[in-house]
Amino acid sequence: MTTKEQIASRLEQAFSQRGFAEPGVAELKILAGVSLRTLYRYFPSKESMVIGALDYRHGRYLKFLAEDEPPPGRESIVHLFHRLADWMRQKAPHGCLSVNAFAAYPSSLAIRDAVKLHKDELVRLLARRSGREALGWELFLIHEGVSAAWPLVGMRASEAGETAVLKLIDGGIND
Template sequence: MLKQQIAANLETTFGQFGFAESSVALLQKASGVSLRTLYKYYPSKEDMIVAALESRHQRYLKILEVDISELGFPAIQHIFCRLQHWMQHSAPKGCMSMQALAAFPDNQQIADVVNQHKHELKLFLGQQSQRQDLATALFILHEGVSSSWPVLGDAAVKEAIEISHTLLK
């Protein structure tokens, strides 16, 4: 339980301060444990980033799944509305996974966790839409909202819902 709580605190800190600004001293303070305990569970800053991304992935999928009552377009519309809430409250600067990848482009461990997150998200969209043939297109819309959120805000979600409705007709 302590390991998961540390990961959740790391996620919050990276989300607030970014990857470059988050020193190990800041991460240790935010994690609420001693430096020794932090390093016991996460021996490097990259391990801390991976833990934060994995924590965020689990939390994000749970948020998307909340109250989905009907598959197809209603589920996709609901997912985009949940994404809007997520962006407003948890990711106003954009996708943390993509920020991690940009900050550590040569780190295979970080690339692997980001790729796994994106792969599972794409599968989820295909399942919820009941259109595996459109999973990639829906994923691109989702990623477009995440990437353009800092500039377009709510308008990005509105457009994604309209386009997904056209796709799923």
């Protein structure tokens, strides 16, 4: 792992645990375990630190979802939603870091673009994993609903999301 990736990893953890408003650059330097000069060499502003953390987390999330991935189809989507529940429980109890960053910096076009890139890639992933390209956006909205509701209702969000996904994929809306 490069120095930049190590710093991004530590920034991701800091923002995930502390949020975006509270830690200032002086604290982020300490949490990243580097000098201010080194931090600014790789991430010259707090906005770039947020983007670095989001980019790093994006890669980790996609790798996490891909673990033991079955072939595209119904089981692949069920597996993906089980992985989402595991991610929320283990790594994101405060909700989606990307959405939280966008909420903290609504006027930052750079953060908006980083979040949009992440979400667009999730739409494509869900479409591919389902084996039904036309369902990408619908599956994405269920995915986002689970991650948004998780901090309030926990596993119940995941259970309801999986039920909705299965009804969507199986065409059973009258259950």
